[in-house]
Each structure stands twice: as C-alpha cells, then as structure tokens.
Amino acid sequence: MDINISSHLRALRTAVPLVHNITNFVVMNNTANALLAVGASPVMAHAIEEIDQVVSLAGALVINIGTLSPDWARSMLRAADRANELQIPWVLDPVGAGISTLRNDTLFQLLNRNPTVIRGNASEILAMHQVGTAGGKGVDSTETSDQALHAAKDLNQRYGSTVCVSGKIDYVVSDTHTAAIHNGHQLMQKVTGLGCTASALIAAFTALKTDVFQETISGMAITSIAGEQAARLAEGPGTLQLHFYDCLYKLDPQTVHRHLKIEINGPAS
Amino acid sequence: MDINISSHLRALRTAVPLVHNITNFVVMNNTANALLAVGASPVMAHAIEEIDQVVSLAGALVINIGTLSPDWARSMLRAADRANELQIPWVLDPVGAGISTLRNDTLFQLLNRNPTVIRGNASEILAMHQVGTAGGKGVDSTETSDQALHAAKDLNQRYGSTVCVSGKIDYVVSDTHTAAIHNGHQLMQKVTGLGCTASALIAAFTALKTDVFQETISGMAITSIAGEQAARLAEGPGTLQLHFYDCLYKLDPQTVHRHLKIEINGPAS
Amino acid sequence: MDINISSHLRALRTAVPLVHNITNFVVMNNTANALLAVGASPVMAHAIEEIDQVVSLAGALVINIGTLSPDWARSMLRAADRANELQIPWVLDPVGAGISTLRNDTLFQLLNRNPTVIRGNASEILAMHQVGTAGGKGVDSTETSDQALHAAKDLNQRYGSTVCVSGKIDYVVSDTHTAAIHNGHQLMQKVTGLGCTASALIAAFTALKTDVFQETISGMAITSIAGEQAARLAEGPGTLQLHFYDCLYKLDPQTVHRHLKIEINGPAS
Numbered sequence: 050m051d052i053n054i055s056s057h058l059r060a061l062r063t064a065v066p067l068v069h070n071i072t073n074f075v076v077m078n079n080t081a082n083a084l085l086a087v088g089a090s091p092v093m094a095h096a097i098e099e100i101d102q103v104v105s106l107a108g109a110l111v112i113n114i115g116t117l118s119p120d121w122a123r124s125m126l127r128a129a130d131r132a133n134e135l136q137i138p139w140v141l142d143p144v145g146a147g148i149s150t151l152r153n154d155t156l157f158q159l160l161n162r163n164p165t166v167i168r169g170n171a172s173e174i175l176a177m178h179q180v181g182t183a184g185g186k187g188v189d190s191t192e193t194s195d196q197a198l199h200a201a202k203d204l205n206q207r208y209g210s211t212v213c214v215s216g217k218i219d220y221v222v223s224d225t226h227t228a229a230i231h232n233g234h235q236l237m238q239k240v241t242g243l244g245c246t247a248s249a250l251i252a253a254f255t256a257l258k259t260d261v262f263q264e265t266i267s268g269m270a271i272t273s274i275a276g277e278q279a280a281r282l283a284e285g286p287g288t289l290q291l292h293f294y295d296c297l298y299k300l301d302p303q304t305v306h307r308h309l310k311i312e313i314n315g316p317a318s
Numbered sequence: 319m320d321i322n323i324s325s326h327l328r329a330l331r332t333a334v335p336l337v338h339n340i341t342n343f344v345v346m347n348n349t350a351n352a353l354l355a356v357g358a359s360p361v362m363a364h365a366i367e368e369i370d371q372v373v374s375l376a377g378a379l380v381i382n383i384g385t386l387s388p389d390w391a392r393s394m395l396r397a398a399d400r401a402n403e404l405q406i407p408w409v410l411d412p413v414g415a416g417i418s419t420l421r422n423d424t425l426f427q428l429l430n431r432n433p434t435v436i437r438g439n440a441s442e443i444l445a446m447h448q449v450g451t452a453g454g455k456g457v458d459s460t461e462t463s464d465q466a467l468h469a470a471k472d473l474n475q476r477y478g479s480t481v482c483v484s485g486k487i488d489y490v491v492s493d494t495h496t497a498a499i500h501n502g503h504q505l506m507q508k509v510t511g512l513g514c515t516a517s518a519l520i521a522a523f524t525a526l527k528t529d530v531f532q533e534t535i536s537g538m539a540i541t542s543i544a545g546e547q548a549a550r551l552a553e554g555p556g557t558l559q560l561h562f563y564d565c566l567y568k569l570d571p572q573t574v575h576r577h578l579k580i581e582i583n584g585p586a587s
Numbered sequence: 588m589d590i591n592i593s594s595h596l597r598a599l600r601t602a603v604p605l606v607h608n609i610t611n612f613v614v615m616n617n618t619a620n621a622l623l624a625v626g627a628s629p630v631m632a633h634a635i636e637e638i639d640q641v642v643s644l645a646g647a648l649v650i651n652i653g654t655l656s657p658d659w660a661r662s663m664l665r666a667a668d669r670a671n672e673l674q675i676p677w678v679l680d681p682v683g684a685g686i687s688t689l690r691n692d693t694l695f696q697l698l699n700r701n702p703t704v705i706r707g708n709a710s711e712i713l714a715m716h717q718v719g720t721a722g723g724k725g726v727d728s729t730e731t732s733d734q735a736l737h738a739a740k741d742l743n744q745r746y747g748s749t750v751c752v753s754g755k756i757d758y759v760v761s762d763t764h765t766a767a768i769h770n771g772h773q774l775m776q777k778v779t780g781l782g783c784t785a786s787a788l789i790a791a792f793t794a795l796k797t798d799v800f801q802e803t804i805s806g807m808a809i810t811s812i813a814g815e816q817a818a819r820l821a822e823g824p825g826t827l828q829l830h831f832y833d834c835l836y837k838l839d840p841q842t843v844h845r846h847l848k849i850e851i852n853g854p855a856s
C-alpha cells in the first residue's frame with residue numbers, strides 16, 4: 050500500500066472542509082486552532098435544536114465525550130444518526146472511557162452507530178472494547194499496547210470502524226491492514242488535548258472521502274510530525290503547544306515526506 | 319470627525335470597566351485574557367438566575383452566540399433587556415449567523431432589542447441582514463464586502479445599532495458616517511476567536527459612554543493594530559495569539575497613533 | 588515548623604494524583620495543562636450522573652464556581668458530599684463570591700460541607716466571610732489584605748478549612764499557624780485563571796494526605812514561584828502564561844528551595 054500523506058495535505062488545503070465538533074470544554078479552543086492551522090474550517094455546535102442543520106453543512110463530524118452530560122449525549126447520538134444518513138464520516142473520541150456508567154452507556158450507543166473512525170489511547174481503546182463486548186460493564190486494568198492493538202482489531206471486526214490507538218507508537222487498524230507510525234514526542238503527553246486534536250485532524254482528512262484507512266493515517270501522522278517538530282523548538286509543554294500550531298500551519302509536503310516513519314502490514318491478523 | 323483612539327485607550331485603562339460576557343465555550347479564555355491585557359476586567363456569567371445581578375454590575379455586555387443552546391439564548395435575551403433598562407451598552411456577536419434556525423431565531427429576537435453594536439464578518443452581517451428583513455429565513459450565499467457594507471447600513475437604519483464588519487478592511491457604520499480601518503494581518507484569520515476578541519474590546523470601549531461610533535472604531539482598530547504587531551513577531555498562528563496579548567498589554571497611545579490607517583466618510587449613503 | 592516543599596514536589600511527581608475538577612469554562616484548559624505540567628493527572632467531569640464514580644477515582648477534588656449554573660451547583664454539592672464520605676480532600680475556589688445570590692447561596696451550602704481548603708483573592712475571601720456569617724447576604728466593599736486575613740482566620744475557626752488568600756502576599760491560615768508567601772509577580776494578575784490554577788495545584792498536593800496546611804503552602808508557593816520565573820522570561824501576559832507551564836514542568840526542588848520566601852507564624856492570633 051502506498052500512503053501519500055503529502056497529497057492528502059494538499060487536497061485538504063484546497064478543499065478547506067468544514068468540520069463539525071461536538072467536543073469537550075477543555076479542548077474546544079485547541080481543536081478550533083488546530084483545524085484552522087492545518088487548513089480546515091471548524092464549527093462547534095451542540096444544541097439538539099440545531100444538530101441536524103449543522104451536521105448537514107459539514108464535511109466531517111467529531112464526537113468527543115470528554116465533559117459529557119446526558120443532554121450532550123443526546124445531541125451526539127442525533128448527530129451520529131444524521132451523519133450516517135448523509136454519509137458524512139465521523140470520528141469518535143472516547144475520552145475517559147470506562148470511568149463512569151454514563152460514559153460507557155453513551156459509548157455503547159455510539160458504537161452501535163458504527164463510527165467511521167475511533168481514536169483513543171491504549172486505555173480508552175481497551176475500555177471501549179469492554180464496552181463493545183460486555184455492554185458497558187467494567188474496565189480492564191491492563192493496558193499494554195499489544196492488548197490495545199488486539200482490542201482495536203476486534204472493535205474493527207465488530208463495528209467496521211477504522212481504529213486508531215495513539216501512544217508512543219500510533220497504530221491504525223482497518224479490516225485488512227495495520228499501520229504503525231513511529232513519530233511524535235513524549236512531551237506531547239504533557240499538553241492537554243493533543244489526542245483530541247488528532248481526532249479532529251483525522252476528521253478533517255476523512256472529509257476528503259477517498260480512503261478512510263489512509264485518511265486516518267494522514268490525520269494521525271500529521272499530528273505526530275507537527276508535535277515532533279514543535280517539541281524540538283519547545284522548552285516545555287507551554288511552548289510545545291504554541292509551536293504545534295505554527296508547525297501545523299507551516300507543514301509542507303516535503304517535510305511530511307522526510308519525517309514520516311511508518312510501517313504498514315496487511316492483512317491484519 | 320476627529321477620532322482619538324489614544325485618549326480612549328488612556329480613559330479605558332483609568333476606568334478599568336467590568337465587561338460581562340455571555341459568550342461561547344471556544345473563546346472564553348481568549349476573551350478574558352484580551353480584556354485583562356487591554357486594561358479592562360472580565361466577568362463570565364450565563365445562568366439566568368444571576369443575569370440581572372451581574373449585568374447591573376457591568377460597564378458593558380457582550381452577547382456572542384457561538385455555541386448557542388436554548389437555555390443560553392434565554393439568558394442572552396434577559397441580559398439584553400436588563401442592559402437596555404439600565405442603559406448599559408451591549409455588543410452582539412452573531413457567530414454562525416445563518417447556519418441554523420436556532421441561531422437565526424435568537425438573532426432575530428436580539429436584533430429587536432436594538433444592540434448598541436453588532437460586529438461580525440461579512441458573511442455573518444449578510445446573514446444578520448437576512449434575519450432582520452426576512453424574520454430569520456435563509457442565508458444569502460453572496461458575501462462580498464460591498465454587499466456586507468450595504469447590509470450593515472441597512473441594519474443600522476432598521477435597528478439603530480452601530481455595525482462593524484470585520485475583514486481585510488474593517489468597516490464601522492453609524493447613521494451618519496462610515497469608517498474603513500486598513501489595519502490587521504491575514505494570519506489573524508488562522509487564530510480562532512480574534513473576531514470575538516474584537517467584539518469584547520469594542521464592548522470595553524463602549525463602557526466609556528462617550529460616542530458609540532468612535533468607541534467601536536477604537537475597539538476594532540486596537541484589535542487590528544495589536545494583531546498586526548503580533549503578526550510581525552509571529553512564526554505562525556500559535557505565536558501570533560501569544561504575542562497578541564503581549565502587544566495589547568504594551569500598546570501605547572503613540573504606537574496606536576503611528577500605525578492607525580483609517581478613512582472616515584460621512585454622511586453614509 | 589519546617590516546610591519541605593521540595594519533598595512535596597517529589598512525592599507528587601511519584602504519586603501522579605488524579606485531580607477531579609468541577610471548574611469554570613474559562614480556565615478548564617489552563618487547569619488541565621497546569622496539572623499535567625506539575626506532574627499530576629487531570630479529569631474534568633460535571634454531570635451529576637457520573638459525579639459519584641469520578642470522585643471515587645480521584646485523589647483530590649476542585650470545586651470552582653466561576654461560571655456557575657444551578658445544574659452545576661447540584662453536582663458540586665454532590666461531589667463535596669461524596670468527597671467527605673470518602674475522606675478525599677477538596678478545594679473550594681469561590682470565583683465571583685458576592686456578585687449574585689446564586690453564587691452566595693451555593694457557597695453557603697458548600698461552606699457547610701467544610702471544604703478542606705478555600706482559596707480566593709482578598710475580595711472573594713471577604714465575600715465568603717459575609718456568606719458564612721450572614722447566610723449569603725451582601726458583600727463587603729472593603730478589601731484590604733488585613734481585613735481578608737481576619738476573615739480567613741474566622742472562616743478557619745467556623746468551618747475548619749485551611750484558608751489561602753492569594754495576592755501580592757499569599758497567606759495560608761490554619762487553626763494554629765499563618766504563613767505569608769512573598770513570591771509571585773504582578774503581571775500574573777493580567778493572565779486569566781492563575782488563581783484557579785493555584786487552587787488546582789493545591790488540590791494536587793492535598794492528595795498526598797500528609798498535612799493540609801503544608802500541602803496548601805506547597806501548591807500556592809509553587810504557583811507563585813513558577814509565575815515569578817515565567818514573568819522573568821515574559822514580554823507580557825501572553826508569553827507569561829506560556830512560560831508558566833514550562834517553568835512548572837521544569838521546576839526542580841533546588842529552584843524551589845532557592846526562591847521560596849516564606850514566613851510562618853503560629854499559633855495564629
């Protein structure tokens with residue numbers, strides 16, 4: 050498989066897709082800035098009264114349950130239904146999966162609407178897997194990358210979603226292939242919301258509607274490459290976040306091509 | 319007409335007006351920081367139970383519909399009524415005007431409470447004009463500056479509001495005059511919430527209660543001049559946002575005077 | 588009394604306590620980043636449906652009423668009850684105390700649940716004192732540090748809370764001692780949410796469950812020392828906020844020891 054992230058990036062900047070975010074209060078500002086910096090256009094809207102109209106304008110949708118409440122959960126389910134109806138790709142970010150019944154129940158209902166992409170860290174993907182197989186009861190405490198990768202593959206089999214497990218190595222799992230991206234920097238973990246940013250950038254790329262697996266790789270890889278470059282310029286997490294937007298904005302196809310470290314295996318076992 | 323933005327800036331820093339913001343989740347942090355940096359004092363409060371009390375403490379009010387819900391809309395209408403009753407100036411920022419019935423209906427009700435100032439980009443001002451003339455039905459897709467300026471003038475005639483259309487050139491329209499501000503930098507479009515910041519700074523200046531047209535020009539011009547200076551120091555949108563607060567904080571009357579590029583024509587046709 | 592902030596900092600970075608925040612929309616992002624930078628782990632959750640479960644996972648809880656509404660107030664009261672039941676320390680940040688009946692009534696109910704720590708500025712602590720003695724009626728307009736210190740001591744006597752009054756000098760009051768911390772920088776007042784950050788860092792230290800008075804001093808002193816260092820690198824409030832996270836992240840026990848300026852008197856009069 051030939052991944053051409055550079056051409057995805059060019060296509061995204063030409064298309065300037067509108068990305069509708071129903072996301073958490075912590076990262077809304079980050080998400081909007083990252084989408085603007087990469088070349089997309091963000092809209093945030095959560096009231097159920099306007100969900101149908103806003104989803105229908107969007108090229109892609111992000112559902113992020115970071116500061117969930119029942120009202121917002123209802124809007125998320127409605128948005129997922131509407132996106133499916135209109136064949137608009139949507140990305141589920143299961144922030145805090147496993148920490149409460151409210152989150153698990155909502156995730157179970159979202160899973161059953163077959164997200165186009167699911168992106169989380171190892172712990173969240175494992176919790177999602179428990180939700181998907183046990184109806185939202187309990188969270189596994191074991192969280193190795195290998196186990197998360199297994200969970201990702203099973204989630205892909207059950208729900209058809211492309212699954213991205215971000216971490217030291219970022220994995221992207223489709224029904225036939227698994228990609229391992231070796232970019233990023235450990236300081237990125239000290240900045241809140243960079244995982245949520247990856248989900249939003251993945252959504253922006255899925256709006257291209259070419260190949261979800263490749264678009265997911267593009268969104269994740271570009272987040273990790275921009276983070277890696279920002280970390281080189283940073284003195285700590287404050288300066289990293291700042292340089293991240295600059296790097297994302299200035300990222301050119303050559304830089305992506307030069308820095309990308311990826312292995313793709315398939316078909317996935 | 320002689321615009322003295324420098325003396326407005328001095329007066330604002332002496333008065334330290336309290337600005338009450340009912341604004342969107344994306345920009346709350348930005349707005350608070352910009353108000354502090356320019357020399358005002360921010361308060362954020364949205365619960366209808368405390369609207370009357372908080373409005374009555376404020377020198378000016380911002381109503382920004384960026385992440386609207388029916389509960390917040392009710393508080394906005396109540397706040398506008400209370401501000402009118404107490405003759406407290408208020409600025410309406412119609413973020414996302416035209417994207418949903420919820421937003422258009424709310425904007426229609428807010429318009430009918432005669433905002434002291436309306437500030438939006440060309441697309442939002444055009445949508446507002448449709449809302450104001452057609453009761454919230456439909457959005458015009460044409461969005462040239464000239465058309466927006468016409469819409470701004472008509473909104474001013476109908477509702478008595480000073481109207482600011484921000485963009486490459488920022489226009490401010492009163493019943494007798496039109497100002498065109500040629501400051502700012504295109505990189506500002508890549509930072510979320512700088513338009514919302516302009517609305518908040520305009521509100522801070524209207525708290526001076528001298529001349530709304532001139533105060534609106536001051537708020538808009540200072541946002542654009544600080545943005546222009548920040549852009550000169552910036553490597554991208556991340557560093558721009560950061561330097562923006564520093565520039566706003568350090569902005570002195572001489573710098574404003576030296577950099578301001580403005581034309582004022584009147585009476586407006 | 589021998590205060591060992593350096594050993595607290597080492598202990599916190601080893602323990603990586605989970606801090607549950609029910610806080611305001613303006614500062615959520617700041618709070619999360621500050622907790623990550625110092626070495627703790629943040630979780631934000633406000634829906635009453637998940638309060639019991641999330642509190643039970645946490646090492647400490649922050650309740651900050653900055654953008655209060657009745658729904659959130661209910662969750663805050665529930666969280667305080669649950670924290671008390673599980674002997675989880677919690678910090679009350681009374682943002683905007685005195686500006687409305689909603690805030691005062693909620694603060695009165697929270698006070699009666701005996702917060703482990705209360706942290707506010709002089710004006711907020713004075714308003715809290717009025718709330719605590721007059722059942723939420725009125726706000727005193729006098730706000731000198733001396734009066735706030737008296738109010739802090741009385742609040743400590745009545746409710747048993749350790750009380751921190753932050754300002755030019757930061758005071759921490761227990762039933763037997765009063766500490767005065769002479770760190771910090773005046774530019775910190777121009778950045779929104781650094782007071783809220785202090786509350787969150789205090790909470791992170793109280794999760795150590797050794798001595799609340801000393802842990803409160805640690806949280807407050809580390810905020811002020813990091814702010815002081817950031818101010819030295821800053822050109823204004825924008826760069827200060829950024830460097831603040833970097834300084835917090837890089838803060839080492841030697842630096843803390845070298846810069847700390849503290850006096851401790853006791854027993855408190």
